[in-house]
Amino acid sequence: xxxxxxxxxxxxxxxxxxxxxxxxxxxxxxxxxxxxxxxxxxxxxxxxxxxxxxxxxxxxxxxxxxxxxxxxxxxxxxxxxxxxxxxxxxxxxxxxxxxxxxxxxxxxxxxxxxxxxxxxxxxxxxxxxxxxxxxxxxxxxxxxxxxxxxxxxxxxxxxxx
Numbered sequence: 001x002x003x004x005x006x007x008x009x010x011x012x013x014x015x016x017x018x019x020x021x022x023x024x025x026x027x028x029x030x031x032x033x034x035x036x037x038x039x040x041x042x043x044x045x046x047x048x049x050x051x052x053x054x055x056x057x058x059x060x061x062x063x064x065x066x067x068x069x070x071x072x073x074x075x076x077x078x079x080x081x082x083x084x085x086x087x088x089x090x091x092x093x094x095x096x097x098x099x100x101x102x103x104x105x106x107x108x109x110x111x112x113x114x115x116x117x118x119x120x121x122x123x124x125x126x127x128x129x130x131x132x133x134x135x136x137x138x139x140x141x142x143x144x145x146x147x148x149x150x151x152x153x154x155x156x157x158x159x160x161x
Contacts, residue, residue, distance in 0.1 A: 001126060002124070002125050002131070003122055003123070003124055003125075004122060004123045004125060005123075009131065014030050014050055014071060015029055015030065016052060017030065017031050017035060019032075020035070025047065028047075028048050029047075030051065030052050031050070032052050033051055033053050033057065033061070036051045037061070039065070048070035049069055049070060049071075050069065050071030050072065050100075051065065051069060051071070052075065052104070053073065053075070053087070054075050055074065055075055055081060055084045056083070059090050059091055059094070059095060062095060062097075063095065066095060066097060070100060071099055071100040071101075072099065072100075072101055072102070073102040073103075074103060074104065074120075075105045076104065076107050077105055078105075079107060079108050079111070085115075086118075088103075088115075088119045091119065092119035100121050100122055101119050102122045102124060103120045103122070103124065104124045105124075107125070109130075
């Protein structure tokens with residue numbers, strides 16, 4: 001998988017752990033929410049920590065862990081399922097999370113601008129994708145109808161051709 005940030009491919013130091021906690025964590029672990037929820041205050045984790053969070057859970061479940069988290073990865077199970085868009089905006093505005101917010105799963109290049117407007121900072125895409133298509137879509141829309149966490153002008157949606 002490729003990782004995009006600001007329209008460019010970047011290195012991904014994070015390692016996803018979904019099934020069981022290893023005896024020693026990698027330097028940048030992303031734990032499934034089910035694993036994260038097994039941690040308690042006695043678990044002293046002094047390193048960046050991420051969580052892989054499904055779209056069918058309430059973001060309030062993240063509250064007890066926010067101080068430990070450097071990354072929240074939200075899952076788009078299909079490109080038609082927009083719940084992670086709502087989660088991202090709520091995580092930024094309601095939970096005030098300022099770390100990396102990552103889109104994973106079934107996202108499309110033409111969703112790129114919308115992903116950034118709700119607060120995603122990085123996007124995981126398949127390696128077999130046309131990267132130029134993603135780069136082009138990063139800047140297609142310059143003005144939006146809805147409020148955005150980006151604080152840009154709000155005049156109407158315009159697409160550069």
